[in-house]
Amino acid sequence: MSEAHNLAIGVDIGGTSIKFAVVDLEKGKVLKETSCTTPNVSASDIASLVVKNINVLIHQYPDLSRIGLGVPGAMNAERTVVQYPPNFTLWKEEPLAEMIAAKMPIVDLVRMDNDAKCAVAAEMHFGSAKNEKFFLLATLGTGVGGALVSNGEIYRGAFGGAGEFGHVIVDLNGVSSPSGVRGCLEAYIGQRFLSERTLDALSKSKQTSTLKKFIAGKILEPKDITEAAQEGDTFAIEVLADAGRYLGFAMATVANLLDIRLFLVAGGVAQAGDLLLEPARAALRENVLEQMRSTVEIRPAKLGTKAGVIGAALLTRD
Amino acid sequence: MSEAHNLAIGVDIGGTSIKFAVVDLEKGKVLKETSCTTPNVSASDIASLVVKNINVLIHQYPDLSRIGLGVPGAMNAERTVVQYPPNFTLWKEEPLAEMIAAKMPIVDLVRMDNDAKCAVAAEMHFGSAKNEKFFLLATLGTGVGGALVSNGEIYRGAFGGAGEFGHVIVDLNGVSSPSGVRGCLEAYIGQRFLSERTLDALSKSKQTSTLKKFIAGKILEPKDITEAAQEGDTFAIEVLADAGRYLGFAMATVANLLDIRLFLVAGGVAQAGDLLLEPARAALRENVLEQMRSTVEIRPAKLGTKAGVIGAALLTRD
Numbered sequence: 001m002s003e004a005h006n007l008a009i010g011v012d013i014g015g016t017s018i019k020f021a022v023v024d025l026e027k028g029k030v031l032k033e034t035s036c037t038t039p040n041v042s043a044s045d046i047a048s049l050v051v052k053n054i055n056v057l058i059h060q061y062p063d064l065s066r067i068g069l070g071v072p073g074a075m076n077a078e079r080t081v082v083q084y085p086p087n088f089t090l091w092k093e094e095p096l097a098e099m100i101a102a103k104m105p106i107v108d109l110v111r112m113d114n115d116a117k118c119a120v121a122a123e124m125h126f127g128s129a130k131n132e133k134f135f136l137l138a139t140l141g142t143g144v145g146g147a148l149v150s151n152g153e154i155y156r157g158a159f160g161g162a163g164e165f166g167h168v169i170v171d172l173n174g175v176s177s178p179s180g181v182r183g184c185l186e187a188y189i190g191q192r193f194l195s196e197r198t199l200d201a202l203s204k205s206k207q208t209s210t211l212k213k214f215i216a217g218k219i220l221e222p223k224d225i226t227e228a229a230q231e232g233d234t235f236a237i238e239v240l241a242d243a244g245r246y247l248g249f250a251m252a253t254v255a256n257l258l259d260i261r262l263f264l265v266a267g268g269v270a271q272a273g274d275l276l277l278e279p280a281r282a283a284l285r286e287n288v289l290e291q292m293r294s295t296v297e298i299r300p301a302k303l304g305t306k307a308g309v310i311g312a313a314l315l316t317r318d
Numbered sequence: 319m320s321e322a323h324n325l326a327i328g329v330d331i332g333g334t335s336i337k338f339a340v341v342d343l344e345k346g347k348v349l350k351e352t353s354c355t356t357p358n359v360s361a362s363d364i365a366s367l368v369v370k371n372i373n374v375l376i377h378q379y380p381d382l383s384r385i386g387l388g389v390p391g392a393m394n395a396e397r398t399v400v401q402y403p404p405n406f407t408l409w410k411e412e413p414l415a416e417m418i419a420a421k422m423p424i425v426d427l428v429r430m431d432n433d434a435k436c437a438v439a440a441e442m443h444f445g446s447a448k449n450e451k452f453f454l455l456a457t458l459g460t461g462v463g464g465a466l467v468s469n470g471e472i473y474r475g476a477f478g479g480a481g482e483f484g485h486v487i488v489d490l491n492g493v494s495s496p497s498g499v500r501g502c503l504e505a506y507i508g509q510r511f512l513s514e515r516t517l518d519a520l521s522k523s524k525q526t527s528t529l530k531k532f533i534a535g536k537i538l539e540p541k542d543i544t545e546a547a548q549e550g551d552t553f554a555i556e557v558l559a560d561a562g563r564y565l566g567f568a569m570a571t572v573a574n575l576l577d578i579r580l581f582l583v584a585g586g587v588a589q590a591g592d593l594l595l596e597p598a599r600a601a602l603r604e605n606v607l608e609q610m611r612s613t614v615e616i617r618p619a620k621l622g623t624k625a626g627v628i629g630a631a632l633l634t635r636d
Contacts, residue, residue: 084607084608086607133476134475150473150475155576157452158577159579159610161610162576164574168571168575169568169570169571169574170489171491172563172564173489179607179608180604182604183567245490250487252499253571257482257485257575258475259477259478259480259482260476261477286498288499289401289482289485290402291401291411291479
């Protein structure tokens with residue numbers, strides 16, 4: 001099949017689920033997509049799980065020979081090792097791409113990058129950042145990640161790890177995330193923490209809320225909060241407004257420090273849309289330096305939750 | 319005088335004082351230095367005051383014809399306009415260099431840049447950052463400023479204003495600085511705010527402290543706090559440790575976001591040395607991502623309070 005040259009497998013390894021897709025690199029389209037739940041296991045066990053799922057796709061598309069991986073942690077400068085991803089507590093410095101390549105001799109190429117860097121590459125090629133030269137993409141999922149684009153290129157810094165937006169500190173007296181960073185954004189609006197904080201507030205609140213059914217132990221997902229808010233639940237609206245405020249303050253730090261004025265948001269939590277983004281915009285505008293107050297902007301990313309797999313597949317181009 | 323080609327006037331406009339120097343550009347040495355107090359007046363009135371002081375220096379060094387200005391605010395991309403410097407409440411967008419040039423027809427060249435960018439240029443040419451490619455210089459004075467160096471060059475961002483380290487937010491529930499940015503670093507460790515917070519804490523504290531003599535209304539300067547701390551005053555030691563903690567948290571945000579691992583500190587408040595920097599180092603190490611924990615570093619800048627005038631003079635080179 002000659003069109004196989006334009007196809008690659010993109011894998012987006014998140015803290016909650018792992019997504020696998022066959023991607024048309026020319027059109028930026030997902031032809032086939034599967035997913036599985038992410039177990040909290042070693043990098044080597046994740047590698048085995050990824051190989052198992054990829055083999056199913058290769059069975060259907062036998063000419064596929066290139067794999068790109070998006071992983072939720074900082075990379076070394078060579079992008080061969082993922083370093084201490086905060087939501088994988090058993091991982092240290094892990095050559096995940098090499099582990100997978102070793103298990104798949106029929107595959108030509110396995111490349112790896114940080115998940116937010118993959119998403120931003122997809123948005124720059126096919127999505128909402130086509131002509132943008134300076135911006136931050138924030139990925140709001142189980143973890144909170146980010147990618148900085150400066151002068152049209154992903155900014156990686158001296159050691160390859162730049163862009164960790166979720167570890168911007170918003171409250172030095174606040175709570176810690178699994179990374180140990182006190183009061184960082186992820187500790188407030190990372191999916192798990194947002195759910196935990198919401199359940200905690202619910203159990204203390206005297207407000208009525210359709211979310212109270214979750215106190216009994218059912219898992220509360222960000223989409224449950226969003227759905228309740230969309231139906232007018234005041235408590236849920238306040239939860240999202242509060243999360244948006246945290247997000248806006250972290251963005252204000254980035255704007256003040258880097259004179260970046262455009263922010264894109266992607267990931268599951270971002271599905272809340274303006275319920276999250278309007279309060280974020282207010283906090284951002286109020287807390288940037290005067291000269292940028294009227295020009296700072298927050299936009300939802302276009303490719304939604306597919307940005308990760310599309311960007312991962314893009315890693316395989318020469 | 320042929321050596322005049324290697325000389326230029328450097329002016330460092332701070333929130334408390336304005337420094338004027340005749341600088342040997344080849345050696346990075348200050349040959350002559352004067353200063354005056356900074357009045358809170360319009361940019362045009364500051365221009366007149368600067369011209370008056372420069373004329374005294376030109377009287378002594380008649381061949382001087384080039385002036386560089388360091389100003390405490392963000393610059394536009396062309397470096398012709400300083401924008402809303404937070405510690406000059408009457409200024410908006412001010413073409414200060416042009417104002418000065420218009421009043422001094424005998425001068426060939428007036429150039430301008432942000433004060434922290436001037437200081438970092440001096441440190442890179444003659445000081446503590448000679449071979450460093452990625453770092454942040456923090457200037458701790460009346461305001462808190464900064465300059466980011468990436469791949470050996472000052473990073474300015476899309477609109478010229480990058481580097482405003484003092485407006486990194488450390489506590490979204492905290493106090494505001496004159497810039498209106500809630501909980502930003504400057505609102506805690508900017509000279510004026512540090513003094514105010516210290517006096518407030520003193521008046522509430524039952525601890526004995528040699529600083530209590532300042533409650534009556536005498537102006538408390540950061541050097542008074544440093545001197546008391548150096549003499550073992552526990553209260554003063556705690557004030558500096560607390561300031562250091564704020565500094566370390568703001569640096570941790572920069573480290574996590576940009577993978578920058580080296581921080582230089584300059585300016586009056588930095589004269590406290592390890593009394594400030596050791597607590598800052600502890601907070602920094604504790605709140606960066608695991609992979610950089612053992613390599614983050616804070617060093618005092620070498621040129622001390624002369625970095626500003628030397629760097630301003632360096633602006634005049636072709």
